[in-house]
Amino acid sequence: LAKTTQPISMDSYEGQEVNITCSHNNIATNDYITWYQQFPSQGPRFIIQGYKTKVTNEVASLFIPADRKSSTLSLPRVSLSDTAVYYCLVGDHSSASKIIFGSGTRLSIRP
Amino acid sequence: GAVVSQHPSWVICKSGTSVKIECRSLDFQATTMFWYRQFPKQSLMLMATSNEGSKATYEQGVEKDKFLINHASLTLSTLTVTSAHPEDSSFYICSAERGRGLGNEQFFGPGTRLTVL
Numbered sequence: 001l002a003k004t005t006q007p008i009s010m011d012s013y014e015g016q017e018v019n020i021t022c023s024h025n026n027i028a029t030n031d032y033i034t035w036y037q038q039f040p041s042q043g044p045r046f047i048i049q050g051y052k053t054k055v056t057n058e059v060a061s062l063f064i065p066a067d068r069k070s071s072t073l074s075l076p077r078v079s080l081s082d083t084a085v086y087y088c089l090v091g092d093h094s095s096a097s098k099i100i101f102g103s104g105t106r107l108s109i110r111p
Numbered sequence: 112g113a114v115v116s117q118h119p120s121w122v123i124c125k126s127g128t129s130v131k132i133e134c135r136s137l138d139f140q141a142t143t144m145f146w147y148r149q150f151p152k153q154s155l156m157l158m159a160t161s162n163e164g165s166k167a168t169y170e171q172g173v174e175k176d177k178f179l180i181n182h183a184s185l186t187l188s189t190l191t192v193t194s195a196h197p198e199d200s201s202f203y204i205c206s207a208e209r210g211r212g213l214g215n216e217q218f219f220g221p222g223t224r225l226t227v228l
Contacts, residue, residue, distance in 0.1 A: 036219075043115075043204045043219035044155070087154070098145060099217065101155040 004088045004102040011108045018075045020105050022088030025069045030092040033064060033071045038085045038104070047086075048073070083109045113139050115207045117220035124195055125228055131191045132223045134205030140185035141207035145217065146178075149202040161188040195227045 005023040012018045024033070032051050036044035048055055050062040050071070061074040075082060085104040114137040124130050134144055142163045147155040159180050160168040167180035179191040188207075192199055202224055206217040 043222045103154050
């Protein structure tokens, strides 16, 4: 299982773009990269998933360089409600496979 | 999107009693479900993998006789904390895996807050 490394915490302001980078040097060929968001006392919520290059949905963008050893979650124009813990997960999603959570990044958005 | 529910959302019990937590996938079938535990200010810790129709696979350090897992159908897995003690107080979260074209995706339940007095 590929281990992930993320910053423990980040601070930003409303309206800014926030980029959270995750390192996963030992990512395997079959591994996908998935980001989840978790609010206090709630289960994690899926944000975005990708394998390579760039993926964009209505919530965020995910940038993955060619070597796939890192990935960057980009949140455009954050608001106070984006204050949460963000987890980067790497796992083989081609089959039922357990996913191990890292420490996550605690993002705090200020007015 | 896919919905996973947990019941109860919170429970308070006396030390020594057993507590059952249900995890249901409401609009899809899940052959595999996962159970996690989360202590305050910490990340989710995987406890076990629950497979429909077979025994659960427990992570190292998790007592299988204390945390009983039953995956009786493709939409229901249960976690029973037997003889609960205060140190078992935690936030328990389940997830259910749904297959997609490009790979599987895990959907998480809202969690169950267990407080053992």
